[in-house]
Amino acid sequence: MxxxxxxxxxxxxxxxxxxxxxxxxxxxxxxxxxxxxxxxxxxxxxxxxxxxxxxxxxxxxxxxxxxxxxxxxxxxxxxxxxxxxxxxxxxxxxxxxxxxxxxxxxxxxxxxxxxxxxxxxxxxxxxxxxxxxxxxxxxxxxxxxxxxxxxxxxxxxxxxxxxxxxxxxxxxxxxxxxxYGLVPLITKKDLSDIAGITLYDVIASYGKSKTKGNVLFSHVGLTGPGIINLSNEISEDINYNLLENDNPEIDVEIAIDLCPDFTRENLQDKFTIDFQAKGKTMVKNYLRLFLTSNFIDFFLDEINIDGETQLSRIDKKSKNRLIENLKRFTFEITAFNKNLAxxxxxxxxxxxxxxxxxxxxxxxxxxxxxxxxxxxxxxxxxxxxxxxxxxxxxxxxxxxx
CATH class of the missing domain: 3.50.50.60 (FAD/NAD(P)-binding domain)
Structure with a gap:
């Protein structure tokens, strides 16, 4: 021996x-x-x-x-x-x-x-x-x-x-x-159409927890530093133990602040001015001021706004919906992408x-x-x-x- x-x-x-x-x-x-x-x-x-x-x-x-x-x-x-x-x-x-x-x-x-x-x-x-x-x-x-x-x-x-x-x-x-820790999240919504798109320096939140960083869309969900750091909070909040269950059920919502440099009030004031001054601009073109261009169509589809509508024709309800979702765009999370923890x-x-x-x-x-x-x-x-x-x-x- x-x-x-x-x-x-x-x-x-x-x-x-x-x-x-x-x-x-x-x-x-x-x-x-x-x-x-x-x-x-x-x-x-x-x-x-x-x-x-x-x-x-x-x-x-x-x-x-x-x-x-x-x-x-x-x-x-x-x-x-x-x-x-x-x-x-x-x-x-x-x-x-x-x-x-x-x-x-x-x-x-x-x-x-x-x-x-x-x-x-x-x-x-x-x-x-x-x-x-x-x-x-x-x-x-x-x-x-x-x-x-x-x-x-x-x-x-x-x-x-x-x-x-x-x-x-x-x-x-x-x-x-x-x-699981530092793990990508699987969403209820199929994100295949926007897989590979990155949102830079946004704020992801879950409950009272917030992380700032890049968010990347994969075919099955969300990843990137802004998500995987937040995943620790989600994982610790769920009652499970890998010694007994390696595929825990999840039913939580996370929100992404797509415009962290603006408050809701800032956006409200800017929209009021810009919608008058740039009335003939289509909303999908205007949103390039705030979002990466290849994400805009998905964003507008999710909140049910026609991207080709001119700013002057956007009603108050739709304008408020734009502001709310720019500041709090939500995703339902159903699982951890456990193989990538x-x-x-x-x-x-x-x-x-x-x-x-x-x-x-x-x-x-x-x-x-x-x-x-x-x-x-x-x-x-x-x-x-x-x-x-x-x-x-x-x-x-x-x-x-």
Missing amino acids: EEYDIAVIGGGPAGMMAAIAASRNSSKVVLLEKNPKLGRKLLMTGGGRCNITNRKPIKKLLNFYPQKNFLKHSFYTLTNEKLLSFFEEKGLSFIEEDDNRIFPETEKSSDILNILIDYLDDVTIRYDFEVKSIVENFIINDEIKAGKIIIATGGATYPQTGCSIENYTLTSHPLTDIR KVTIGGINLDDVNPKTMESSLTPNLYFAGEVLDLHGPTGGYNLKIAFSTGYLAGLSASEK
């Missing part, structure tokens, strides 16, 4: 970073990965460009997480500066885009992965190794014995990358409900994990890192930040104990 000081289960960003941090203190470390290669999900992040982190100051960054108090110590242990220098030492540079999103200058996720693998020189890696049992004294599959174990098996989404509901059953640790909401209950070490408070020498924990953030580099920081802290803590 092979013996190691530390066994890390899961070869994603959290697991790789945990193994790297653990091996730096001369611990004998093995990294167990069920796939034939490491970092499958990492290669898919940021559309293959790898949005590695978000460069907001830590105090401001933490406010974007529901679990900010738990994350504080790990974020200060592996700061963004420390994380980026980790890759810069290997010659990789970074660029910053809107909303403080950080990408490798090469815009290749593979460059991030290759550097991580390079740092794993002192780590034994076992590929195609699916952990099926962990018994007393940390014996894994009757093949490997470890003094400590770090579980970094990821969440339940993107099963093609190795993520699975079964990953949560490796220990008897209490779990919160497992849900980016993260998992829920996981190992944080009440049973020490945030200063990532060690279990129930089982000594057992640690957790990354998405397997009940941790998540919005899109924009926030979730990879969780993976790297908690992985680093778990590896460091396990090797120093």
